[in-house]
Amino acid sequence: MKTFASVDSKLSDIIVDEPAVVTVLNRFGIRLGVGDSNIAKICDCKNIDRDFFVAIINTYLHEDYFPERIMASFGAKEIINYLRMTNVYYERFQIPNIERHFHFLISKTDDGENNLALILTFFNEVKGELLKRIADDNSRWFPEVLALEHNTDGCATDTRVEQFDEGSDTIEDKIDDLINMFIIHLKGDFDNNLAYAVLTALVNLKKDIRQNNRIRNRILRPLAAALARQSES
């Protein structure tokens, strides 16, 4: 079982234990070549809040870890900043990475009998939904929550807060379906190694979105609801 990260943990040990955590580190501007420093030292160098960083890393590493209490000590601004960085990472790196692998797989496959083209169409639909959610975060949800935090939007209500973020579970379900299409339903002739590259990229995105949804739905959403109640009273 993976150990919980603390400010005294060596970051290199955490990466060795779970290499996929690199995708989270990138959002904080931490790149590979971390040396043997502990989290406290690296966070101080990068001007990152140590406790927030540790809470995020543990949320990513441990499915059963619920950082509500720790996260509650941070403001909506810190959490939204992290979610913005996550969205940027999806848009600029993870989605293009899956697309690159997918197009390469199709370009190296000349068997007209396989069903890769249809699965790519399904992926494009999921991608469209994810990008739409990101656009909605940027144009509506995040600004509204920040406005509530600064108490500048006195007309906010619980109803508006409850409407936030509908559909995020659907994206998770669809990525699950995409993964199972690769594992169970691929047909015809194709390069197995290239298909594995797409599958790995999809699995990484799924894990990331699942952990991210926990922060969105179990931390930011209740925080936004509480801010809305304060704003009303």
Next chain:
Amino acid sequence: MTHHACILLTDVSLADRMHTLLLDVFDIDARIVGTVDEITATADKVDCIVVDSDHFVANVRFFLPRQSRTLVITSHRVAPDNGDLRTIAADADRTQIINALVYFFESGDEQASASGVLSQREVEVLRLIASGHINKEIADKLAISLNTVLTHRKNITAKLGIKSVSGLTFYAMMNGLVTPH
């Protein structure tokens, strides 16, 4: 379940008898062919190939991967313990042939179900999901209860590993159950 059958027998009269029997008893209009090449193009859709042992041996590379869908007519009865290969003696009487075919189709259906292929009813539900119908509409169209629809959906997801409506729709398209819009 609808079956698609081909008959590849050197003995023309035996081929005619098998065709008549499949049509009369099982309502299957089998296609009588003269060579394996005539089956190849539609091999994935054919779930029953009646072939004599000479053609089987001559085209063993074609038949071996499809042995669970192949019924071999032999000049001598072979031992039943023969892996997935189903055989029937050429001199078997009508009742024996019917019994052998019933067993062949039943075990084939069980195998299909065990390997995760959907039942006919689940296919109907899947088609309606893929056509954009909600559970209540599916229940009305098939004259079944809402709970039964939910059970079918649960079973479909368990068999296919696909949960979302979009995912199920793409699966239906990939398998020719609905036409892509």
